[in-house]
Amino acid sequence: MNDMTIPYAIADFVEMRERGFYYVDKTRFIAELERYKAPVFLRPRRFGKSLLISTLSYYYDLNEAERFEFLYGGLYIGSHPTKERNQYMVLRFNFSAMVMSNNIEELERNFNNLNCGPIELLVRSEHRYARYFKGFAFRDLRNASSMLEDIMNWIKANRLPKLYILIDEYDNFTNQLLTAFKDPLYENITTGDSFLRTFFKTIKKGIDEGSTRSCFCTGVLPVTMDDLTSGYNIAEILTLEPTFTEMLGFNHDEASTYLRYVVDKYGNGEDRFDELWQLILNNYDGYRFLPNARPLFNSTILTYFFKKFAVNNGEIPPEMIDENLRTDIGWIRRLTITLDNAREMLDALLIDGELAYSQPDLRSKFNKQKFFDKQFYPISLYYLGMTTLKNGFKMALPNLTMRSIFMDYFNDMNKVSSDARRYVPAYEHFVTKDRQLEPLVRNYFEEYLGQFPAQVFDKVNENFIRCSFFELCSRYLSDYYTFALEQNLPSGRADLVLTGIPGTDFHNDCRVVEFKYFKMGEASHLEALTAPADSDAAQVCSYATDINRQFPAYKIRKYVVYIAGNKTFKVWEVW
Numbered sequence: 001m002n003d004m005t006i007p008y009a010i011a012d013f014v015e016m017r018e019r020g021f022y023y024v025d026k027t028r029f030i031a032e033l034e035r036y037k038a039p040v041f042l043r044p045r046r047f048g049k050s051l052l053i054s055t056l057s058y059y060y061d062l063n064e065a066e067r068f069e070f071l072y073g074g075l076y077i078g079s080h081p082t083k084e085r086n087q088y089m090v091l092r093f094n095f096s097a098m099v100m101s102n103n104i105e106e107l108e109r110n111f112n113n114l115n116c117g118p119i120e121l122l123v124r125s126e127h128r129y130a131r132y133f134k135g136f137a138f139r140d141l142r143n144a145s146s147m148l149e150d151i152m153n154w155i156k157a158n159r160l161p162k163l164y165i166l167i168d169e170y171d172n173f174t175n176q177l178l179t180a181f182k183d184p185l186y187e188n189i190t191t192g193d194s195f196l197r198t199f200f201k202t203i204k205k206g207i208d209e210g211s212t213r214s215c216f217c218t219g220v221l222p223v224t225m226d227d228l229t230s231g232y233n234i235a236e237i238l239t240l241e242p243t244f245t246e247m248l249g250f251n252h253d254e255a256s257t258y259l260r261y262v263v264d265k266y267g268n269g270e271d272r273f274d275e276l277w278q279l280i281l282n283n284y285d286g287y288r289f290l291p292n293a294r295p296l297f298n299s300t301i302l303t304y305f306f307k308k309f310a311v312n313n314g315e316i317p318p319e320m321i322d323e324n325l326r327t328d329i330g331w332i333r334r335l336t337i338t339l340d341n342a343r344e345m346l347d348a349l350l351i352d353g354e355l356a357y358s359q360p361d362l363r364s365k366f367n368k369q370k371f372f373d374k375q376f377y378p379i380s381l382y383y384l385g386m387t388t389l390k391n392g393f394k395m396a397l398p399n400l401t402m403r404s405i406f407m408d409y410f411n412d413m414n415k416v417s418s419d420a421r422r423y424v425p426a427y428e429h430f431v432t433k434d435r436q437l438e439p440l441v442r443n444y445f446e447e448y449l450g451q452f453p454a455q456v457f458d459k460v461n462e463n464f465i466r467c468s469f470f471e472l473c474s475r476y477l478s479d480y481y482t483f484a485l486e487q488n489l490p491s492g493r494a495d496l497v498l499t500g501i502p503g504t505d506f507h508n509d510c511r512v513v514e515f516k517y518f519k520m521g522e523a524s525h526l527e528a529l530t531a532p533a534d535s536d537a538a539q540v541c542s543y544a545t546d547i548n549r550q551f552p553a554y555k556i557r558k559y560v561v562y563i564a565g566n567k568t569f570k571v572w573e574v575w
Contacts, residue, residue: 006262008300008307012276013058017071022261024254024299026052027077029247030059033216037207038226038232040170040217042239043289044385046300047248053092053168056216060164061090063128088164088213089129089155091122098173100180104188107173108195114198115144123151132160145198152202165203173222178223178368179334186368190227200232207234221383222366229365235454238281238339239371240363245289249296255280258306266310272502274550276316279499280305282484283320286398291359298385301401316501318479320401331384332409335377345377346410350403353463354394355387388394396515400470400485407471414452418475422447427476437559438571444469445569454520457505457565462517465563466495469515473498480506491542500552510547510554513561514540520565527568532560537574 007021016023033039033056043049058071073079075343077085099110120141123133136154140146150324155163173208174196177186182432189196206212214215219225225235236243250258256277263273280302287296308317311465348355358377366383370376378395381387386406388398398405426443430436448468452460470485477498484497496513500506515535518526531537542558558574 004307004310005209005265005308006303006310008303011054012073013051013054016051022258023075024250024258025075026070027055027059027345028080029244030056030077031080031082032243034082034214036236036238037215038204038217038234038236040219040235040237040239040382041244041247042219042222042237044220044298044383046298047385048299049248050094050168051219053166053216053249056164057092058155059085060088062088062161063088079337084213088162089122089132089160090164090166091118092166093118094168094170096172097170100173100176102182102185104185104194105153107185107189111195111199112144116141117145119144119147119151132158145195147201148269149205150200152206155211156209162211162213163206164213165206167215167217169219170217171219171221174224175221178371178436179331179465181334183368183561185473190224190368197228197231200228204232204234220385221371223368223371226365228366238479240290242293245293246296249287250299250302251294252285252295255302258302262306262309267316268314270314271501272314275499275502276309278484278487279316279394279482282482282487283400286388286414286439287385288398291389291392293389311551315503316482320478320482334457335372335380341374341377342413345381345410346406346413347459349387349397349406350410350467351459351461351464354390354396355381356375356393356397357382359392400474400483403467403485404474406472407467411471414456416448416451423444423472424478430488431477437513437557437573440473441469441561441569441571445563445566449563449566450474454565454566457520460517460565462495462515465517466513466515470496480504481509481511487543489543491546492539494540494543494547497543497547508553508555509558510551510556512540512543512556513549513559514543516560516562518562518564520567523564523567526562526570529562529570532562532570532572532574536560537572540574 001152005021007016007023010016010021015021059077060549064071065138068081069078072081093115098114101107101110120138122128123136124130133154138150140148153165154160158245174189176185177189189195192196203212203215207215217225222237222239225232225237229235252268259276260273261281263271263276280297284302284305286293286295287298289296290442305320309315332342337343345355355378361376361379362382366376367374368381378387382389382395385532386397386402387395390396397406422461427437457459466485470483474479474483479501481498481500484494484499486493486495487497500510501507514538545556548556560572560574562570
């Protein structure tokens, strides 16, 4: 598709503008950032940090002044430029490209190999700032800190335009050390006179002495920055500042405007905005970085969906999860350390549906020792983007995407077989034959729940039932249905909603399911029931009415499902 303008995996601001890619304007935050000398902004992976770095680099680069109107015209900052626009020599580093090693000597060499290049290019290239460095010479071309200090001294001595330093993914390689259980190496790098501490000390000196205007760092975790504090005690963490909550990620207004653009351009003339909006709300919404903040979408993951939609000629992609996210599961394994800890954390999120946290903990210093403290799991998961703030007291999984990832890990942890032979006959029969829900519930009860030992059912609850049933359905029905868990409706929150995908034979086939879970001791009571409770039947009917008001074409079937431990189940279709 030659006219593709959905910028998935595009992190260069100039490329965005030159190729006419869709751009969600975040430039209103530039003026706010100028209040700080050493800002640090943290967000989970794939939230658009690299594009922000690129946007800032061209804005402040004195070589880009002639292109200002082309690059920033039509954007907020184009109409509201600051006095600092195009005033500095910009020096960019990207620590995510760091090559790992098993010893400190090689790591230092790799660090210098990565970062000496951008420093040397700054003074050598005619396309950069060579005109300011006639007669300049480095003392040591193999040491990034020494080279950076040389430049800063030259700038100060000759009263040249200041440096503006940008560091993308400042903690990427140190985080890799932690996930690989290389704690001694991590500690060597973040203590004493290590090459990393020396590098940040040099930046601090440049800011203090006036050769450097600012150093803006992005990353995921505060751990490395807090461990570096004595060498870089000027860092200002902006992650929890209300002013910057929406600097990355898309709020609902931004996401809906983006969706309208995608539907109009790639929707084949069909106005399916409402359906698609509900779909992306269910799958991708839900990140809150402050208790009272508006919910946000992960920008890269949402753009992944839009790109797939466009490439598929306006069809909903069968795979809703960006596979790049699944690598994050390594953090869970590293974080919890022991299987018992992992099970406890997974039980809290998937059974209880929430984790308690302390707001002072969220804002406190957060070094490595604290990061792996069981008490701080909720905070660690929050920074990793695996949980989000439900309110001022509890965290929860943000959306279906993350629930699916955690259910996968839960099943793996509990050695629950995912062998397709257990499930395919039931789902194939559903798709090709009668489309009856009861056989799917039976299959779930016998083949999935039947793998758990009896003691598990003492702690299982309704939240776990709907989560695990959804995850199983999503494995085999994602070509035919989209899914919503606890969908917000005027009359309440529907446990599970399956909606047939447009363009398939299942379009307008909608199923609303209300689950109730009983302890095993109540199995005989359930066996005796011949109908669901009137209140449960009325509730699922009210959900269906709400959905039909918005989507009158939907043919809705309504169900109440009761499950009692591993003893028995009942399924009633409500008319």
